[in-house]
Amino acid sequence: MPIAYPSQRLSLRFFMLMLVLFLLQVAYGLVLATQQVDPTVLAGVLNFNIVRAEHLNLGILWILCGFIGAILFVAPLLSKRDIVSPWLIKLLFYALIAIAVWNFFTLRLAQFGIAGWWHGQPWLQQGLEYLEPGRIAGVLVLVGFAILAYVVLRTFPPMRQWNEIHWGLGIGVTALMAVWVFGLFYVARLDLQEYFRWFVVHYWVEGVWEVIHITLVGFLLVLMFKVDIKSVGFAVFWGVALVWLSGLIGNAHHYFWIGTPAFWQFWGSLFSALEPLPLVFCFWHIYLDAHANRRPLENAPAFYFILGSVVLEQIGAGILGFSMTFALTNVWSHGTWVTPGHAHLALFGTFGMLGIAAAYYAVPIIRKAPNYDQRLGKLGFWLVLTSMLGMAFAFALGGTVQIYVYRILGLDWFGGDVSRAMAPFKLMLPLFGIVFALGAGVLAYDLLTLGRRLHAPAGPDPRVAAHGNFTAPRPAVGWGLPLSGFEAGIWLMMMWVFGAIITLGLLSFNLPRVRVDGDPTLPYLLAGVGYPGLFLVTLAFVWRFLASMEARASAPMAATDVSGSTAGAAASAQAR
Numbered sequence: 001m002p003i004a005y006p007s008q009r010l011s012l013r014f015f016m017l018m019l020v021l022f023l024l025q026v027a028y029g030l031v032l033a034t035q036q037v038d039p040t041v042l043a044g045v046l047n048f049n050i051v052r053a054e055h056l057n058l059g060i061l062w063i064l065c066g067f068i069g070a071i072l073f074v075a076p077l078l079s080k081r082d083i084v085s086p087w088l089i090k091l092l093f094y095a096l097i098a099i100a101v102w103n104f105f106t107l108r109l110a111q112f113g114i115a116g117w118w119h120g121q122p123w124l125q126q127g128l129e130y131l132e133p134g135r136i137a138g139v140l141v142l143v144g145f146a147i148l149a150y151v152v153l154r155t156f157p158p159m160r161q162w163n164e165i166h167w168g169l170g171i172g173v174t175a176l177m178a179v180w181v182f183g184l185f186y187v188a189r190l191d192l193q194e195y196f197r198w199f200v201v202h203y204w205v206e207g208v209w210e211v212i213h214i215t216l217v218g219f220l221l222v223l224m225f226k227v228d229i230k231s232v233g234f235a236v237f238w239g240v241a242l243v244w245l246s247g248l249i250g251n252a253h254h255y256f257w258i259g260t261p262a263f264w265q266f267w268g269s270l271f272s273a274l275e276p277l278p279l280v281f282c283f284w285h286i287y288l289d290a291h292a293n294r295r296p297l298e299n300a301p302a303f304y305f306i307l308g309s310v311v312l313e314q315i316g317a318g319i320l321g322f323s324m325t326f327a328l329t330n331v332w333s334h335g336t337w338v339t340p341g342h343a344h345l346a347l348f349g350t351f352g353m354l355g356i357a358a359a360y361y362a363v364p365i366i367r368k369a370p371n372y373d374q375r376l377g378k379l380g381f382w383l384v385l386t387s388m389l390g391m392a393f394a395f396a397l398g399g400t401v402q403i404y405v406y407r408i409l410g411l412d413w414f415g416g417d418v419s420r421a422m423a424p425f426k427l428m429l430p431l432f433g434i435v436f437a438l439g440a441g442v443l444a445y446d447l448l449t450l451g452r453r454l455h456a457p458a459g460p461d462p463r464v465a466a467h468g469n470f471t472a473p474r475p476a477v478g479w480g481l482p483l484s485g486f487e488a489g490i491w492l493m494m495m496w497v498f499g500a501i502i503t504l505g506l507l508s509f510n511l512p513r514v515r516v517d518g519d520p521t522l523p524y525l526l527a528g529v530g531y532p533g534l535f536l537v538t539l540a541f542v543w544r545f546l547a548s549m550e551a552r553a554s555a556p557m558a559a560t561d562v563s564g565s566t567a568g569a570a571a572s573a574q575a576r
Contacts, residue, residue: 003365005076007083012366013093014069015359019444021062021100022352026433026440028055033429046108053107053132059347060130061100066355067209068092068148070216071169073362075155078166078219084154092147099140103133121186128193130201131183138184145177164233165222168215168240175208191259198254206275206317207247209351213309214239214282216354220306220361221289224299228292235285242278250275253325257334265327272325276318280492283314287488287545296552299364301377301446305357307545308385312349314492315538316342316392319499329506332407337399337422338506341392348388359447367451376446383439385542389535390432396502398425400527403509404520479544480551491541498537501530 003009028051035041035048042051072089076082083089106124109115116124116134124134133141152173156166182199218232218239252268286307297303320342324333333339364372401421411417419426505526513519 002368005082007086008073008076008362009366010083010086010089010093011069011073011362014065014072014096015355015363016448017093017096018062018065018069018355018359019447021058021065023440023444025055025058025062026437028058030430030433030437033433036426036429047111050108050111053110053127054104056130057103057107057132058100059352061096061103063209063347063351063355065096066352066358067212067216069362070220070355070358071148071152071173071212073358074216074219074223075152075169077223078169079155079157081155083151085151088147088151092144095140095144095147099133099137099144102137102140106134106137107132126186128183128197131197135184138180142177142180142184145173145180149173149177163229164236164240165215165219165229168211168218168236171240172208172212172215175211176204179203179208194258195255195260198251202251202254203247205347205351206250207243210243210247210278211240213313213350213354214243214278216358217282217286217306217310218289220302220357221286223361224303224306225289225292225295227289231292232285232289235281235289239278239281239285242274242281246271246274246277250325253327253330256327256330269326269328273322275325276314276322279314279318283310283492284488286310287483287485290549291483291485294552297549298370299361300374300546300550301381302357302360303549304378304381304546305353305360307542308381309350309353309357311538311542312345312353312385312388315495315534316345316347316349319495319534320345320392320396320502323499323503323506326503326507328510329503332403332506332509333399336402336406337395337425338403339399341395341399344388344395345392348384356443356447363447363450369451372450376442380439380443380446383442384436386539387432387436387439389538391429391436393531393535394425394428394432396531397527398422398428400505400523401425404514404523408509408515408518408520479547481548482551483545483548488545491537491544494537495534495541498530498534501526502534505530 031042031046031051032048032055035051039048072083106116109125110127110132114124115122115126121135123136125132126134131138153170156162156170162170179200182196185196187193187196215236218236221227222229222232249267249271252264253272255264255268290303290307324330324338324342360377364370402418405411405421406413406418411421413419505523508514508522508526511522514523
């Protein structure tokens with residue numbers, strides 16, 4: 001399965017950089033988890049706030065590298081020609097490295113109170129969460145986004161020939177640049193500064209990134225399963241429309257407690273409640289696309305991570321985001337561990353897993369290793385999926401305890417009362433973090449060396465090399481039976497039932513019995529049922545979905561053609 005256009009090779013360097021930055025972020029995450037247990041670790045050398053800033057910044061950078069790599073790989077297929085101005089893409093690659101190195105050193109200046117003020121702007125670092133780098137890095141990032149938008153839009157055919165995939169990526173790369181502008185100026189008033197900071201953070205993550213995510217997921221499914229581009233285009237159109245219709249005003253759930261007018265509590269709660277709609281739509285469409293023609297999984301790790309991306313988007317951004325997005329629940333959850341449980345699943349799950357999925361699809365094609373051993377990719381997937389859910393579990397239950405002891409009982413944070421109450425969950429973080437680091441290492445090793453390791457020659461059936469255990473056609477049994485739409489709907493409903501229990505648990509902190517009398521029984525009970533139930537159902541559903549897909553490898557070869565090419569997929573994806 002050769003690449004269709006030579007310029008697609010440019011995506012490889014971004015995927016490799018993605019893996020390096022990913023490993024660095026995981027290393028900082030392990031330090032953070034250790035400091036949660038013992039705050040004196042590296043105190044005065046790498047303080048907690050510095051490690052956290054580096055961890056967040058690296059996460060944003062490697063996710064962007066994954067996006068850029070995926071866009072550069074699919075853009076020529078959508079355009080039926082090579083990328084224009086490849087020298088600009090090479091410049092963008094080195095600029096990303098320079099930004100990563102620059103941020104590595106300048107973010108540490110916060111420990112010494114140095115921001116690099118000049119003409120009323122912090123040029124070295126500004127300390128705003130998710131936007132920690134200073135103005136120098138911010139301007140360079142804007143130039144990088146402008147390069148990406150220029151190259152993609154110039155590569156695409158004229159707009160009259162665009163389909164929904166073109167429009168999704170075109171809007172995505174343009175908005176990526178436009179929204180960033182709101183993070184390039186400093187406002188002395190904290191409430192106004194927060195107002196514009198959330199313009200960038202929310203409209204990026206819950207707006208622009210979602211548009212790119214939905215579009216890339218759709219086109220990768222076209223490439224993998226040869227599904228109808230019109231059907232996928234329909235899903236992309238409505239997914240993007242729902243993201244913007246709900247997300248534009250849904251941003252107001254960030255305005256509840258920063259000094260903005262009280263009317264935002266109503267409008268923010270209302271429109272934020274609608275934000276899971278496009279996520280449910282995306283969840284349902286991956287089922288439809290994967291079951292459109294019963295094709296066996298040729299590239300299992302790529303699909304594993306696509307499915308993981310959509311499912312964790314549903315759990316992290318959809319259900320957990322929904323549970324804490326109302327003013328009556330957010331008043332308790334904001335600023336507690338409940339938030340990072342949602343954030344880790346939403347950021348890594350939705351966007352990080354998509355970048356890894358794109359890498360697993362593109363790297364074997366670029367390195368001419370279509371029948372690579374897929375077992376390491378599958379192992380890495382299960383390690384990072386289960387450990388990320390484990391970390392979210394620790395954050396969620398630890399956050400529930402934190403709400404009670406800190407905001408209901410009013411115990412002292414700095415005196416250590418709250419920390420002692422949360423100790424069991426703080427111990428869970430480094431344990432799950434080690435498992436996650438192991439999974440990240442497996443994935444990085446597999447992708448960095450894919451196509452370069454010695455491997456056994458493929459047998460007469462290409463699925464032998466891919467899955468390692470194919471012997472003969474056999475009927476599917478148990479969880480390998482085909483997954484019906486009705487059953488998929490039941491799984492989705494179960495997830496939302498546990499999500500409703502979690503939401504009721506947060507709402508129960510408003511009851512006089514809890515808030516006044518100090519009885520934690522109801523919120524603890526609901527959290528103790530809701531969070532474990534949600535995460536166990538999630539694991540079971542992913543296992544069930546993938547088992548049914550893997551069972552297709554046991555179907556007779558005559559049933560499907562597993563020798564499709566990227567060029568053939570590209571031909572099916574042209575503008576209508």
